[in-house]
Amino acid sequence: MTDPQTGQHDAPGAACPVCQASVLEGDVYCEACGHALGSPVCAFCDAAAVDPEGYCERCGLRQPTDRDHAEIVLVGGAAAVTDRGLRRSRNEDAMALLASGGATVTVVCDGVGSSPRADEASEVAVETAAAALARGLSSEEAFDLAGRAVSKLATSVHDAPACTYVSAVVEPGRVTLGWAGDSRAYWMPDGTPLTTDDAVPTGEITAWLGADAVGVTLNVRTFTPRGPGHLLVCSDGLWRYLDGYAFPRAGSPLDLAREMLRHALDSGGQDNVTIVVIPLGEAHE
Amino acid sequence: MSDQAAFTLTIDQNKYLPLDGREVHAILTVGSTGGLTTQAVPAEAAEVIIVDTSGSMSGSKIREARQAAVTAVQTLRDGVYFSVVSGTGSAKVVYPSGRTLSLVQANPATRAEAAKAVDRLLSYGGTAMGEWLKLAGHLLSTRPQAIKHALLMTDGQNNERADVFASVLSAWSGKFVCDCLGIGADWAPAELRKVAEAMLGTFDYVRDQGDLPEYFRRLTQASMSKTVADLSLRVWVPQAARLMFVKQVDPVLLDLTGKRADVNPLTGDYPTGSWGAEERKYHICVEVPPGQIGQEIRAGWVKLVHPDTQDVLASGNVLAQWTDDLALSTQINGNVAHYTGQAELHDLIQDGLSARAMGDVETATARLAKARDLAGASGREDTAKLLDRVVEVDPATGTARLRKNVDKEDTIELDTGSVRTSRLRREES
Secondary structure (H helix, E strand, C coil), X not given: CECCCCCCECCCCEECCCCCCEECCCCCECCCCCCECCCCCCCCCCCCCECCCCEECCCCEECCCCCCEEEEECCCCCEEEEECCCCCCCCCEEEEEEEECCEEEEXXXXXXXXXXXXXXXXXXXXXXXXXXXXXXXXXXXXHHHHHHHHHCCCCECCECCEECEEEEEEECCEEEEEEECCCEEEEECCXXXXXXXXXXXXXXXXXXXXXXXXXXXXXXXXXXXXXXXXXXXXXXXXXXXXCCCCCCCCCCHHHHHHHHHHHHHHCCCCCCEEEEEEEECHHHC | CCCCCXXXXXXXXXXXXXXXXXXXXXXXXXXXXXCCCCCCCCCCEEEEEEEECCHHHCCHHHHHHHHHHHHHHHHCCCCXXXXXXXXXXXXXXXXXXXXXXXXXXXXXHHHHHHXXXXXXXXXXXXXXXXXXXXXXXXXXXXXXXXXXXXXXXXXXXXXXXXXXXXXXXXXXXXXXXXXXXXXXXXXXXXXXHHHHHHCCCCEEEECCHHHHHHHHHHHHHXXXXXXXXXXXXEXXXXXXXXXXXXXXXXCECEECXXXXXXXXXXXXXXXXXXXXXXXXXXXXXXXXXXXXXXXXXXXEEEEEEXXXXXXXXXXXXXXXXXXXXXXXXXXXXXXXXXXXXXXXXXXXXXXXXXXXXXCCHHHHHHHHXXXXXXXHHCCCHHHHHHHHHHEEECCCCCCEEECCCCCXXXXXXXXXXXXXXXXXXXXHC
């Protein structure tokens, strides 16, 4: 039989995971159907049958991609998770988390659902802005570069990929936040909002990155953390479920991020979820 | 395997399914450039021309048939292996003469000899199409490497037992392609439809016998232009899925579902016959197991294969993805809708004509009037015109009634022509 962990056929009399014909130890391909033996194991049906295109050759399901669920952990403990959620067909959120000199840099962007190729918008914005911040450029300069990169994806104002934006640069004794749209930052564990949305009361955002964005300026806020705690940066896939939520207090930043992701998914997972947790203050130095 | 022809396979579908969606539809377009490169060696071709010489062909019909068969012989390309068979209650090779079954290569001399042999054909006796096809099959089998084709020309109903005929068809199905031609107003399209469907060919009706030579010329040229023999569509579906149907929908409707040859539990081959430079469309429908929002599944993996060599000439994925976005899942793919409509038109005409033949005026009127509607809406002007001669629809009230004194040839033309489909007009796609 197939070992679901390794996908290796080690017992004589094993069967091809696709066509069930018997295969011999050491066979590279199934003689009957040509399936490449020892293929990666399907996340859904456990057959060692995932082909190079990412589909299982037995149950047909496409395997989760890196973007469907990803985690980043930095040496200092800062952690980030992003997840497709339960209701969206793909993850249009994007995130970056990196250490640069003495600073921790994070950028989270949420593709605007009504725009085309919003996943590309968020990805290019995050890459561009994070690289700029890591080079030491200001929050405004990084935002400006990201905006230009997103605008370039458009073929016209009617075909303009767009995304929201929030960045944080955490240096000893100082946190600089920049945002446009409705992606947010919070102080943990008490859950104090650190950003204010660019949005009308019904929820539609009034600022975003994209070729069709007009007169958008970055909101910037700089503060000194007063005590130990965590900076939370997230997309609306998490904060829509934060009313009355008791933030987790125990565990590493990765534990905290995973715990909050679980909360978002348990609450319905309507949207893509991105959560970045960066430790602040002496307790975590 | 020669690499002279290049194939493309493109898939047109709306992959989005609603949450409870199970049926995935796709239109596959398979195109071939034919073997048009200069170095290409033309594939070996084998042709058997079958002429019905049964008693009912006497008089002007047999003269026309002889003339047509001679034209068919004269259209043969030099080097093509061929033979002429006459059919009655049994089948007989009229050319080449000789004791063993064999085909002869076309050249000016053999074509002239064959023509002379055809000119001596007389009509007598019964009609046993299965016998004719069997002999054609044995003759064609003497050239195993060739692209095999037969032309069957007949005026008569088949006098064979239905089960005998059916067993011949199933035994030889996929071994060679046979195009059929019905002659005169007194034949039953149903018999030739059986042959065409089993043998992956066409069947047609030539109303004016003076048009026969031109028809044969066109058909012979089409079969001579085939350069790649016997390709199959190899269709994989997931373990928990069900392949509902595989149909050719363009240029003519041909249901391939029952012609499946299992490759393994998940995969089957569907024969498509030989290919020249041409384009055909297929409609496949897969029922997938229930899925979750956002999940994507490969509902079908389609390959154009050479079943003998296992060479894959082209391939594509039929996908499905579940979504709760109704704007996505309710979009109807233009091509899928169009060919679903063309198949429905075919069924309406067939049902309508057979109801009419059985005297069920109500059903016939309803079906044919609806067919008239659909034919008009989908750009089938010729079909609409023929339907107008059979059924009359009051444009103001929509009330329909069957016409009296319908020309039998109109109904035959309507019947045989209903397998043809139109292309989707550009502005609709």
